[in-house]
Structure formats: C-alpha cells, structure tokens
Amino acid sequence: MRDLVPRDLPLIIDAKHGDLNSSTALAHYLFKDLGVDAVTLSPLAGQDIAAPFLLYADKAVVITCRSSNPAAKRIQYHPNEGDPLFLQIVRECQLWGTPDQLLLEVGTSDPTVLGQVRRAAPERVLMLRSIWSEEERLDGLLEAGFNDAADGLLLPLPQNLLVEDDLGEQAAALKGLINRRRERWLSQHPRAEGNSCAVWVAEPTGGSPDTGEPDSQLIIDLFDIGCLLFGEYVQASGAVFNYYVDLRQIISDPNLFHRVLHSYASLLEGLHFDRIAGIPYGSLPTATGLSLALHKPLIYPRKEVKAHGARRLIEGDFIEGDRVVVVDDILITGGSVLEGISKLESSGLVVEDVVVFIDHGGQRDRRARERLQAAGYRVHAVLDIARITRTLLAAGRLTADQAAVLA
Structure with missing residues (x-):
C-alpha cells in the first residue's frame, strides 16, 4: 500500500479505532509493518486510546471530534448547544499530544460549526469531512477554518472527481482555487508582528462556575x-x-x-x-x-x-x-x-x-x-x-x- 502512494503524500488509515486492548498491536502494524503516516481514532476511550500511537514520534493520530451524520446531533450537542459534547472533545483531546502529532477530524459543511472548532483549537490541523455537499460554502469554510497563517486545513477531494478521466487537472484547478483564497485571506488578515509561538493552554471544560479567571x-x-x-x-x-x-x-x-x-x-x-x-x-x-x-x-x-x-x-x-x-x-x-x-x-x-x-x-x-x-x-x-x-x-x-x- 505504501509503495502505491507517493512518499510526499501522507497516507492516513481511516480506522476510527477505539479498542484499548488492540491499540499497541495496531499501532505497530500500521506504523511499522504498513508504513502509514497517521490513523483516525475514536476519542471515547480517552487519552489511553492515543498513547500507544503517539509513541511513534514521526507518526500522527487524527481524533474524530464530530460527525456530519444528522442522527448524531442528539449525542454531539449534549448537554446543550452552548457547550456541546463535540467541543468538549476538541478541548480535551488537545491535552493528549502536540500539534505536530495530533490532528482533529471534523465532519461538517457548516462554516459556523467549523469556526467553533477553530476557536477552540487555534493551533491544530483540522481534517475536514463531508464538506462538498454544498460546494457554494467552500469560501465560508475556508474563512472559518484557516488558522493565523491561512493554513491548518486538510481538505478531501470531492468524491465525484475520483472517477473522472482528468482527475489530475481538476485536482490542480481546485488546489489553485484554494491557494487564491488563501492569498486573499492573508491580504485581509495581517498577521501579528513577531509571529510569536505562544503556548496554547486549553480552556476550562465545564463542570464548575465560570469565574472569568484562567486555570x-x-x-x-x-x-x-x-x-x-x-x-x-x-x-x-x-x-x-x-x-x-x-x-x-x-x-x-x-x-x-x-x-x-x-x-x-x-x-x-x-x-x-x-x-x-x-x-x-x-x-x-x-x-x-x-x-x-x-x-x-x-x-x-x-x-x-x-x-x-x-x-x-x-x-x-x-x-x-x-x-x-x-x-x-x-x-x-x-x-x-x-x-x-x-x-x-x-x-x-x-x-x-x-x-x-x-x-x-x-x-x-x-x-x-x-x-x-x-x-x-x-x-x-x-x-x-x-x-x-x-x-x-x-x-x-x-x-x-x-x-x-x-x-
């Protein structure tokens, strides 16, 4: 499998793995035997699900934080829309690993939802899913999802392109479109002087009165x-x-x-x-x-x-x-x-x-x-x-x- 994918492209296995008992063996199999670069994980088992995979310093995990499936809304927006479960997952899983090793998977075509995730995770790479159901929202999604460098997004190709004869040309055209949007975004959002590398600190997660004070x-x-x-x-x-x-x-x-x-x-x-x-x-x-x-x-x-x-x-x-x-x-x-x-x-x-x-x-x-x-x-x-x-x-x-x- 690894030999079929150019080495400059990341190979991500979409496993949504969530079983603690097999995590160590799976991490070795994927990263050592298959040579893949990253794997998607379910967050429900907590930090322990990611730990065996994060031991491989040159590999990454992608934590599934939100699904676009309409039936998931009752679970994902528990206990309320002000502090939904999917945002609690976003905040919590950032404590498990560094931005270089831990990415977030977000399924949505709604720029408002993506903006919520970006504000909660300003330094993380967000791998987007289900964004092409409404292509006219692409500009809004990019605006909401870019980090301070107009970066930090991993976008999938539209599935319909995968069966086209001119896949390469259409993919290049899409890449050009996105890069033009990036350049426009950067011209409209000057970066702060110094480009300081601030340490990210997680926001408090619920369960206590909001005192308005950090920590x-x-x-x-x-x-x-x-x-x-x-x-x-x-x-x-x-x-x-x-x-x-x-x-x-x-x-x-x-x-x-x-x-x-x-x-x-x-x-x-x-x-x-x-x-x-x-x-x-x-x-x-x-x-x-x-x-x-x-x-x-x-x-x-x-x-x-x-x-x-x-x-x-x-x-x-x-x-x-x-x-x-x-x-x-x-x-x-x-x-x-x-x-x-x-x-x-x-x-x-x-x-x-x-x-x-x-x-x-x-x-x-x-x-x-x-x-x-x-x-x-x-x-x-x-x-x-x-x-x-x-x-x-x-x-x-x-x-x-x-x-x-x-x-």
Missing part, C-alpha cells in the same frame, strides 16, 4: 485528586501550617500533569534562558516535563553531595555562563530556592528568574517574594493561595471555615 478548572481538579490537605503539617522551613499543598499527586495523572506543565510553560515562554533547573526533590518531575516540552536541557543542584562517584554539585551538562531558569513547586519562605541558586551560581551559572506553581504568600504576605527580589531574582507564579481559595469556595469545594483557614 479555574485546573485548581478544582487538583483539589479533587487530593493536592490540598487540611490539618497540622510541618513545612520544610520548620513552620507549622494548618493545610498542606501536595503537588506530587499530579505525576500519577498524565492528563492533569500535562495541564500543569502548560500553566508553567505560559510563564516560561516569555523568559530568556538556556537551561531549566529543578529544585529537588518535589519539582524534579515538573522540571523534567518542562524540559521535554520546551526542548530545553535539564540540570539540578543536588540536595546533598555524594561521598562516592563523581561527587557533583550539579547534575547534568552545562557551560559556565549559561542562563538558568529555576523551577519549584511552591514558594513559602524562599529558603530552598536560594539554597539551590547558591549551588548553581557557585558553578558558574547565571540565574535571573524563578518560576513556581504556587506562591504561598501572594499579595497578602510578600516576604518570600521580596526576599528573592532583594537577592536579584524575578519571581513568577502561576497561582497563589488567595486565588486558589477564591476558586474553590466559588465551586463549592470549600466550606467558609476551610476558606478562612487559608485566608
């Missing part, structure tokens, strides 16, 4: 898996708090861990650095994930230097003068961060920025932040306790008494 659903999901505990807990600094934030739980939930990494990455994308340094031990999984996601080398200062082996103070390769961003999970006093920075700087590395997931003090108690700033370091935090408290109280996850404990 609200992430806060709720972290609470639901037990990342916030109440009681008397001794912190690393020796202070006793009546609550404890345990972010180690996230490493056992790949979906949630991926979302946490995206929230960090939204801060890191604006910083200039050569390497990522995690503060041991709590932030090492996060620093590792960010290193992989952002393609930046990872190093870390040892908490204690071994008496045997290489006896390194810093693990990982680096060059003196490299600029390092320090990543930690929670900022309470700043002591462990400063200790780690001291080891990094004593090895000739340059530290300017510290990125944490939670700033314990926030705007209420700025002592830790000011301590780091006084030492010459900029502090960036995804969340603070006040923001977490506000969100959980609004979502009904905390009682007024519990919220008072965190205040």
Whole structure:
C-alpha cells in the first residue's frame, strides 16, 4: 500500500479505532509493518486510546471530534448547544499530544460549526469531512477554518472527481482555487508582528462556575485528586501550617500533569534562558516535563553531595555562563530556592528568574517574594493561595471555615 502512494503524500488509515486492548498491536502494524503516516481514532476511550500511537514520534493520530451524520446531533450537542459534547472533545483531546502529532477530524459543511472548532483549537490541523455537499460554502469554510497563517486545513477531494478521466487537472484547478483564497485571506488578515509561538493552554471544560479567571478548572481538579490537605503539617522551613499543598499527586495523572506543565510553560515562554533547573526533590518531575516540552536541557543542584562517584554539585551538562531558569513547586519562605541558586551560581551559572506553581504568600504576605527580589531574582507564579481559595469556595469545594483557614 505504501509503495502505491507517493512518499510526499501522507497516507492516513481511516480506522476510527477505539479498542484499548488492540491499540499497541495496531499501532505497530500500521506504523511499522504498513508504513502509514497517521490513523483516525475514536476519542471515547480517552487519552489511553492515543498513547500507544503517539509513541511513534514521526507518526500522527487524527481524533474524530464530530460527525456530519444528522442522527448524531442528539449525542454531539449534549448537554446543550452552548457547550456541546463535540467541543468538549476538541478541548480535551488537545491535552493528549502536540500539534505536530495530533490532528482533529471534523465532519461538517457548516462554516459556523467549523469556526467553533477553530476557536477552540487555534493551533491544530483540522481534517475536514463531508464538506462538498454544498460546494457554494467552500469560501465560508475556508474563512472559518484557516488558522493565523491561512493554513491548518486538510481538505478531501470531492468524491465525484475520483472517477473522472482528468482527475489530475481538476485536482490542480481546485488546489489553485484554494491557494487564491488563501492569498486573499492573508491580504485581509495581517498577521501579528513577531509571529510569536505562544503556548496554547486549553480552556476550562465545564463542570464548575465560570469565574472569568484562567486555570479555574485546573485548581478544582487538583483539589479533587487530593493536592490540598487540611490539618497540622510541618513545612520544610520548620513552620507549622494548618493545610498542606501536595503537588506530587499530579505525576500519577498524565492528563492533569500535562495541564500543569502548560500553566508553567505560559510563564516560561516569555523568559530568556538556556537551561531549566529543578529544585529537588518535589519539582524534579515538573522540571523534567518542562524540559521535554520546551526542548530545553535539564540540570539540578543536588540536595546533598555524594561521598562516592563523581561527587557533583550539579547534575547534568552545562557551560559556565549559561542562563538558568529555576523551577519549584511552591514558594513559602524562599529558603530552598536560594539554597539551590547558591549551588548553581557557585558553578558558574547565571540565574535571573524563578518560576513556581504556587506562591504561598501572594499579595497578602510578600516576604518570600521580596526576599528573592532583594537577592536579584524575578519571581513568577502561576497561582497563589488567595486565588486558589477564591476558586474553590466559588465551586463549592470549600466550606467558609476551610476558606478562612487559608485566608
């Protein structure tokens, strides 16, 4: 099969595969034995259906998000047209893989529907189906489906062309028409200066009050898996708090861990650095994930230097003068961060920025932040306790008494 298709054309198997038990074997068969480039998958089994296929870094999956079949409307628009199931699928499956590896299949001839999908997935390639039932809508579909580069669409040939003797000529004419529409679209939609490569962060999916603030659903999901505990807990600094934030739980939930990494990455994308340094031990999984996601080398200062082996103070390769961003999970006093920075700087590395997931003090108690700033370091935090408290109280996850404990 592969030999019959020119190598510069992607070979996509439209399997709509949805069986977890056979996914690993099918991925090997399609990608290794048959040499295909991508396969369509049903999303209903969740992220696990895509994982075996995404292990092949040079291959792709296409997630079926919407069908054009009229009988599917009752399912696809559940629970309501304001937040239909097919858009929830679009938002969710983007968390499973990168834009290079995970595409979305959308069956529709309605530009309004396609526009909804594009707004929910601005960076994804959309493979369209059933678009030729009303050819006069082509301009509207292109307008609705183009990304910022007038790209991001994979269009099928009309089926009637497949039986024509002059298939090549008609396909070339259609390609020319679409390219002229692209040029016109680009002339009418100047791209933003800089062509920045912003990190995409998924919109919250339903199930909680809309607070109008980013990461609200992430806060709720972290609470639901037990990342916030109440009681008397001794912190690393020796202070006793009546609550404890345990972010180690996230490493056992790949979906949630991926979302946490995206929230960090939204801060890191604006910083200039050569390497990522995690503060041991709590932030090492996060620093590792960010290193992989952002393609930046990872190093870390040892908490204690071994008496045997290489006896390194810093693990990982680096060059003196490299600029390092320090990543930690929670900022309470700043002591462990400063200790780690001291080891990094004593090895000739340059530290300017510290990125944490939670700033314990926030705007209420700025002592830790000011301590780091006084030492010459900029502090960036995804969340603070006040923001977490506000969100959980609004979502009904905390009682007024519990919220008072965190205040």
